[in-house]
Amino acid sequence: MTRAPWVTAAVLLVARLAAGQVASDWAESPAVGLGPLELRSESPLSILRLTPTPRTPRTLDQGQWRVEFLTSWNNYFDYEPQLYTIDAEALRFTTSAAYGVTPRLELAVAVPVSYRGGGIMDRFIENFEGLLHVANQDRKRFPRNRYLVQIHGPGGRTFELTGRDAGWGIEDTTVGARYQLAPGTATTPAVMGLLTVKIPTGRASSLFSSGGYDVAAGVSAGQRLGRRFNLYGSLVAMHYAATDMVGVRLKPNQLSLFAGVEYRRSPRMSWLLQALVTSPGAEHFGGFSKNTYEITVGLKRVLGPHVLLEASLLENLFIFDNSPDVGFHVGLVWRSARPRPRA
Numbered sequence: 001m002t003r004a005p006w007v008t009a010a011v012l013l014v015a016r017l018a019a020g021q022v023a024s025d026w027a028e029s030p031a032v033g034l035g036p037l038e039l040r041s042e043s044p045l046s047i048l049r050l051t052p053t054p055r056t057p058r059t060l061d062q063g064q065w066r067v068e069f070l071t072s073w074n075n076y077f078d079y080e081p082q083l084y085t086i087d088a089e090a091l092r093f094t095t096s097a098a099y100g101v102t103p104r105l106e107l108a109v110a111v112p113v114s115y116r117g118g119g120i121m122d123r124f125i126e127n128f129e130g131l132l133h134v135a136n137q138d139r140k141r142f143p144r145n146r147y148l149v150q151i152h153g154p155g156g157r158t159f160e161l162t163g164r165d166a167g168w169g170i171e172d173t174t175v176g177a178r179y180q181l182a183p184g185t186a187t188t189p190a191v192m193g194l195l196t197v198k199i200p201t202g203r204a205s206s207l208f209s210s211g212g213y214d215v216a217a218g219v220s221a222g223q224r225l226g227r228r229f230n231l232y233g234s235l236v237a238m239h240y241a242a243t244d245m246v247g248v249r250l251k252p253n254q255l256s257l258f259a260g261v262e263y264r265r266s267p268r269m270s271w272l273l274q275a276l277v278t279s280p281g282a283e284h285f286g287g288f289s290k291n292t293y294e295i296t297v298g299l300k301r302v303l304g305p306h307v308l309l310e311a312s313l314l315e316n317l318f319i320f321d322n323s324p325d326v327g328f329h330v331g332l333v334w335r336s337a338r339p340r341p342r343a
Helices: 004-019 044-048 122-130
Strands: 065-080 084-099 105-117 149-150 158-161 167-169 173-182 190-199 214-225 228-239 255-268 271-277 292-304 305-316 324-334
Touching: 044 084, 065 122, 214 255
Parallel strands: none
Antiparallel strands: 065 084, 065 324, 084 105, 084 149, 105 167, 105 173, 149 158, 173 190, 190 214, 214 228, 228 255, 255 271, 271 292, 292 305, 305 324
């Protein structure tokens, strides 16, 4: 059999998916659009602990499912002499599923798997920073595409991971509940409460886990602004069981503040700009004792009645020694049809 029928079928399938459906089928509420980019803080310390992922402030209908496949690729060069060196790349795949238990309550579970190693982006980043005349001179003093995590704790204690420790690992699983406090209208915000628990399923010895249970609780909201724009925001408090890392004292509590704006270019496509601020995670430990500022730009595209694609670019702001130099993110979301009302 020739390949022509298969090519024709693939073209027809893509065309059918691209036709999609109107945005209201995905927006779920007049107060929200396609929603924010679902990218959590990518700071090395935030990844180790529980931090929230921005979500559209609208829960699933009762009996409805949502499955997400989220990917992030980050390059790190976080360096504080005598304190730490984090020279690495991380490729993370997160699979999550959520189910609408009641018209206002949904439950969710997420399992991340990641690869930690030296990566391939160092030369690209050096050339890009050189073009902008903001080159990191410390980065140039070290070998390219090296994997080194070195943490110097008090009393001469040192934790180190090198190239021989590179590889795959499962990170900590999260389970959570989201409750619709207000569904929102064209003039009033959609408001959602959330509660998330992190279960230590990863290996703490290789920094795939914090080694303890974490809890996060907060509220998120979305509001329509005119014909083309939507605003999103959230405030989440996190509490951590593990407060020690190689003798470095970690804060037991942190706050996460998120803000984003969505420009609805068409019923099936949106551009997004969002910022995430995370309060300091460590006591007297260089950049990790300062706020983390991350900005993300990206887009969302409806591919079909049940499929949504998102892609984005992440950059750190203001503080360069506690977050990725650059990060890429791609997500694919499938959502089942809304259950038909019972007769």
